[in-house]
Amino acid sequence: MTEMGAGVDQLHEGEGGGLLDVRGLTKIFGALKACDAIDLSIGKGEIHALLGENGAGKSTLVKMLFGALEPAAGEIHWKGQPVAIHSPGAARHLGIGMVFQHFSLFEALTAAENIMLSLDEKTPILQVAERARELSKAYGLPLDPFAHVGDLSVGERQRIEIIRCLLQKPDLIILDEPTSVLTPQEADKLFETLETLRDEGKSILYISHRLEEVKRLCDRATVLRHGKVVAHCDPRQETAASLARMMVGDEVATVKRTGSVDAGGQALLEVRELSRPSANPFAVPLRKIDLLVRSGEVMGIAGVAGNGQGELFEALSGEALQQNAATIRIRDKDAGRLGISGRRLLGAAFVPEERLGHGAAPQMRLSENLFLSRHVTDAKALMGAFGTVRTGALAKAAARIVKVMDVRKSGEDPEASALSGGNLQKFIIGRELDRQPAVMVVNQPTWGVDAGAAARIRQALIDLARSGSAVLVISQDLDELFEMCDSVAVMHDGRLSAPMPIAEATFEKIGLLMGGATPERSELPEEAETA
């Protein structure tokens, strides 16, 4: 990694004012003050962190800065002038660019078309593609301008977002949780990019819940809690724990991985030579995957997005069936030909990557979502005669999950889409944990989830394993895997490496496997070098 350039950074500190000054910005939704008199100032050439738990008001604040929401009160000063930002277009015109957490890309269009849409000038598409290609090379963000976005992985989509933003030559770039989909190497590259941008005099508002990252990268930080600013600080003078304390207002529970795993525990999930041709030209085929998760164990699967993790999850969950029933065995029963409900009846539970639209039906209430996933396994408890829904039992179960997982929501039984990402994820995980499944398969358990919620989710999964279940976690977040897993395997190009006990695993070893190196051959393959 490059040096931080501490000498330059000193200049930025304490300058205040300059580029963006926000005073008393307030936004009210119904009875909730999402943002309450927020003050924020960002200087030129500064990387400014915006920290806060889910629901602290970060997104609302940023949306007001980007013109997507209208503030109820307060002033925004841009380069010393008071401005009203009525639309995202106005924000871009001022020189404020944004990279969204929930991507705002058009799936049916190509990368170049997506980029072109956000440029005001009338540039021919080929020229846009060329400039995008140059930028992507300059900042180490590989990109095919003519790929349809719908075919790309989350990580690749983020690159488009970033390049799109950079092409607008903004003075202030807002990044919302940018590293949540990147490998450590990719994240390092991104930090280099951001540091280059800072040295070019651009300012960055960096939203993240990864405190180590913030400490390493950011010059100043503003911490929000319940819609209020609780602190302005220099993150490098703080510890991760002290930052977390400011965010949460309390000590953050750390995840405890207690007890050792009995190596002879019963195999609850077994995969033998699972192969799967790609369903469409853009999916990754699975190649002879072997996997065994024992009772009491948390196994992790690391890998860069788009290396077959999604396809593996579909094969495990029963969304895609196997030819041979014996390729997947759940609790010693052949499950390869069983559908999702059949596998659930064997005691398995599944949490997919996308929360909205896959893990939960966005426009349906929490209790309804609970019913949708458990109407087969808990038919007796949740359904009455003639297939009627026992709303009382359902509400009770939903309330229990909300309580156990500490799901924060507005209203008694809100629609899934009304919850913040972290809270919805807590509910979805809680919904499965509530059944005490013998086998739990989770894809990206804490994607875009804040520290407090993530710790709770990870602890709950570890506790489940220690109570005798087998837990399989597919994640791109290596910190997470190291924190919670007993062994880690790496997925690359549809192949799964042999699992490695966590005591023997290092970031470097795993990172190399993620790049496609085989254990016997430690040098980097070509594509990993150019990436």
Next chain:
Amino acid sequence: MFESVLITIATAATPLLIAAIGELVVERSGVLNLGVEGMMVMGAVTGFGVAITTGSPWLGVFAAILVGAAFALLFGFLTLTLVTNQVATGLALTLLGLGVSGMIGEAFIGLPGVKMSPWVIPVLSDIPLVGRFLFAQAPLFYISILLVIGVSYFLFSTRAGLTLRSVGDNHDSAHALGIRVIAVRYAAVMFGGACAGLAGAYLSLVYTPQWIENMTAGRGWIALALVVFASWRPWRVLAGAYLFGAVSIGQLHAQVIGVSVPSQLLSALPYVATIVVLVLISRNRRLTMVNTPACLGRPFVPAR
């Protein structure tokens, strides 16, 4: 014989093509306007009425376009500004158009109409077999072909077309980029209405130069089916329109020859074909994803 069949097919296909190409633009912007039939029949009655009053078929065409666009504006106001349900509003628009046109047209029943004379292009129209089919047609025939070329170029080669497709694909993202979603949709909806009006004028000024109540006879619905049939691609709309045109002409010829295929069965053919195509394209998810406007029929209400 061959050429006269081709020409009758073109006569049947042209109104379908014009209406469908307009609706394609509407749907590409993410709006589903089921009122094509209503706008078309209003175009037919207006075109006829203005043409016989003024004696000029071109004024009739112009008036039909305006009325179609005005009807579409009403649809736009209801569904885009007041955010009513698009399906219900579209159906209402069809019923309204059929009713109002019947009322206005009562005075025109039985009157001789004004037929638009064809543009015969010298020399080229003498080419054997296809000369008269391609170069001795009513002006609206040429316009229909130009519309396909123009819409295809607009959608896939211009910035404005890209903007329109982006609105149809994801209106929230488009809004976040500062694109005026509602304005784009108004423009698309009115273009669709203008095309439907023009298609109606073709019926009452070229196809059968007279006014008959309900003379669109379901062509608006076929146009709607055609857009899906063509999986939202302009050139496929052209192919589909001539295919459906050929089917409807074939049905007449079959009766003349004495082949006893029930005409109802043949009339149902476009819809059956559309269903078959829908099944076929949905097998290829990627193709569907790239061409189907993902926001089709979904109302857009920006959060403020």
